[in-house]
Amino acid sequence: MRDSERPLDPSDEKRLKTRGIGSGRSYEPFIKVHEISSKGESFRILGRNSTRPHHLLSRLELSAFLVFDRYQPTTDIKEQYPLPIVDSLSICERLGIKHPQIAGKLKVVTTDLVVELKNKSGIAIAVKYADELDDLRVVEKLQIEKVFWEQQGYKWEIFTEQEITPSIKENLEWLHAANQNLDDLYSELSTLDIQLIFQRLKGINKRLSTTCAALDDEYLCEPGFHIGLFRKAVAANLIDAPLNTVFRQWSCSDLSLTKNFSLIIGGLLDVS
Structure with missing residues (x-):
């Protein structure tokens, strides 16, 4: 047949x-x-x-x-x-x-x-x-x-x-989980707020996780606030990070604002 x-x-x-x-x-x-x-x-x-x-x-x-x-x-x-x-x-x-x-x-x-x-x-x-x-x-x-x-x-x-490398695989799963977790702690932060918080990393040549923990103490934030913010910002393509390096090893100097972020900020400034 x-x-x-x-x-x-x-x-x-x-x-x-x-x-x-x-x-x-x-x-x-x-x-x-x-x-x-x-x-x-x-x-x-x-x-x-x-x-x-x-x-x-x-x-x-x-x-x-x-x-x-x-x-x-x-x-x-x-x-x-x-x-x-x-x-x-x-x-x-x-x-x-x-x-x-x-x-x-x-x-x-x-x-x-x-x-x-x-x-x-x-x-x-x-x-x-x-x-x-x-x-x-x-x-x-x-x-x-x-x-x-x-x-x-x-x-x-x-x-x-x-x-796909193990580091990229782990990073993508970590970032995707940030998108799934709609935490009220970050929901009211604007892109301008993210830019201001990003400035806190300037001139720091230490591991991101260590720096974020110190920033939580310095600004009297809930533990995990700063690392959670950067995690969500990277997940939203507002901040660039080296995805070929596992997130636990990221340094502050590894992060930068994306072109996408600049376009959003530019649009906000134009409207105002």
């Missing part, structure tokens, strides 16, 4: 009615974390651009997601995106490979992350551990994705654990 004559898996057919449609807050991934039996880790986290929960099926997917969620041109990220079955069948026939299926029923091919960019073509990303690329069937599925997304005018990339 030809693949095109085989039935679609009933559970996949049901999901296609409501999932993989829309964008932003309205998008619903084809696969959700509670629907898989995984030996590894899975994550459900709030996206900075979409402001909706994203379903990520491995820690490597989390790392890839955090890289692009922080990327300035990103406007939306769609995870577990389903390729139209008609297209994947056609591509398999052209490539001469067997369409993914289980027990004689066709399975929908999904792409781990589809990143939409401002004023640019999007990027489709397959997230795989490097040793998975030795598996012929994995490579064949990746070929299906590659052909499909290139037909759509998207750039297609493979993201492995070799694309």
